[in-house]
Amino acid sequence: MYSGKNNRIRQLLPLYGRLEMMLLFRRPLRGVLRFLMVPIFVLALCHAPALGAGEEGAVRSEPLAEQLRERFKTESFSLGILLQTQGAFSFEDTDFNGGRAWDLGSTRIDFRGTVDRNFTYRVRVYFLSQQQSIDARVGYRFSDNLQVVAGAFKPYLSRELDPSPANLDFVRRARLVGAMMNTLEIGASVIGEAGPLQYRFGMYNGSGVAGVTAIAEQNDNRFLYTGRLALVVEPSGGHELELGLNGAYNGSRDEDVGNTGLTSKGGRVLYGGYASYDGSVFFGTAEFMQSRFDVAGTGNGVEDGLAVAAGPEETITGMYATAGVRVAERHAVLVRWDYLGFDLRGDTSDRILLGWNYDPTSLVSFRVNALADFSDHAGTQFGLSGVFQYHF
Structure with missing residues (x-):
């Protein structure tokens, strides 16, 4: 039987x-x-x-998790921990998708809180397999709808950059994030909302966290200015729809543009928009971003194995669309289309990802992805990736 x-x-x-x-x-x-x-x-x-x-109807008790929250999550002091183990596999013997290797992923310790007279603080120390970095800020909360923060933290440049690494839809962020921006910047930002309208305006050095150890070398008296306007609609039934516009101008000269290996002469612009939906069963996000800048040190020739056409301006275009469904209480399946293109280098890539997310407890989760990449330069490549994490 x-x-x-x-x-x-x-x-x-x-x-x-x-x-x-x-x-x-x-x-x-x-x-x-x-x-x-x-x-x-x-x-x-x-x-x-x-x-x-019938798992979707089950209610699970987690007494140990509740004990941790009672001891380490207070208004004045809150401790957070993220531990990630990642695995990557390329079907070809190449470095696509990180090759074939294990990695620590995003591993960090987070301290934050609110003290007397509405001052706030936050310190996050990242212990990565390649480097160590810090996210540190202090702030003041004028009201529940308005605050200002200053220090080293993520700039509000992309909807895909906003979530913690623990709360991503897939193992890695969409490629437009790494190609067009630094994930940490040093500066100040105003964060507020007026009814359904949210706004974020910031001013940063524009050189990433490298400025922590080399501010004098990085400083050229020019800055990165960022802005975001978003409309958040919450109709009945627990659904939420967010529509937003992002824009930025980086006047810094000889700026390294993301992880592309390109350098901007200065005056780089970045703009885009997004739409995000979150419901009880279905969820998804779509975003478009583009960056234009004059490339330092290019002309006719070859760069990173790709032909570089004559002309000083490069345009990087990135976009993605994610759709997901919660098929059970702790399970979700997802699909994503991820596009990245370079006009000057003449290289474009479409990537399709399938994902399965599983949260056995409120502190432990798994994400598994299958990838197919279709590139003008590298051809078609396939890979698998996964992450096993503890997040408190």
Whole structure:
């Protein structure tokens, strides 16, 4: 006799076989279909027993997690910890998707709180496998709707940059973040809201956290100015829709542009917009960003193995669209399209990601991604990545 779980698995096996037969008659699409088929089959096996057991209606008690919160989460002092172990695998013997390796991911300790007379503080120390950095700020809260902060922290440049690494939809952020901005800047920002309208205006050095140890060398008396306006709508039923516009101007000369290896002569502009929806079952985000700047030290020639056309201005275009569904209380499946293009270098890339997120407890979670990248320069590549994390 088969158990209920075994019966579900036996029912899925003929479907897997039929999909394999389809590949024999569609050779041009074989790689793409195989990429899509295996994660879907694995996800179906994972979700079948959970759905059959009625997990979505279960309420789990977590007494140890509650003890931690009572001891270390107060208004004046709150301790946060993020521990991540990541794994990456490339189907080809290349460095795509990080090659084939284990990594620490984003590992950090976070201290924050509010003290007398509405002053705030926050210190986050990151212990990464490649480097160590710090996010430190102090602030003043004028009211529940207006505050100012100063120090080293994430600039409000992209909706994809906003969430903590612990709360990302996928293992890594969309590529437009790394290509167009520093994830930490030193400066000051005004954060506020007026009814459904939210606003963020900031002024930073524009050189990233390198300025922490080399402010005199990085300072050229020019700054990065950022602005965001967002409209947040919360109709009945627990749904939330957010529409936003981002813009920035970086006057800093010889600025390293993200992780692209390009250098801006100065006067770089960045602009874009996004839409984000969050409901009880469905959720998703779409964002467009573009950056224009004059490239330092380029002309006719070759850079990073790519032909560089004549002309001083580079335009980087990035966009992504994410759609997800919560298929059970602690499970979600997602799909993302991620585009990144360089006009001057003449290189574009489309990336498709499939994701499965599972939260066995409120402190522990897993994310598993399958990736397919279609690039003008590198061709088609496939990979897998995952993260196992503890977040308190």
